[in-house]
Amino acid sequence: MVQFSTHSIPLSIKPGLSCQHRAWVALYSLQNSGTDRNMVLLQNNVTETDLLDHLASWHRLRHDRRLSKS
Numbered sequence: 001m002v003q004f005s006t007h008s009i010p011l012s013i014k015p016g017l018s019c020q021h022r023a024w025v026a027l028y029s030l031q032n033s034g035t036d037r038n039m040v041l042l043q044n045n046v047t048e049t050d051l052l053d054h055l056a057s058w059h060r061l062r063h064d065r066r067l068s069k070s
Helices: 019-030 037-044 048-069
Strands: none
Touching (some): 019 048
16 A cells, blocks of 8 residues: 655646646645655656745745735
C-alpha cells in the first residue's frame, strides 16, 4: 500500500498543474521542518530557479490568505 504525506503529493497525481502551482506546493512543503528539499523538488518537478521565480507570488498568496481570515 502506498502512503502519501499531505505535504508532498507526487507529481503523478497533480496532472495539469502549472509550474507556478507546483512551485507553490513545493514551497508549502518546504515550510515544514525535516522535509527533504531534494525530494520535494523531485516530487513537484520543479527546480530551485522555479522556487525563486515564484517565491514573491507565494508570499503574496500567503499574505492575502491571512488577511481574509482576519
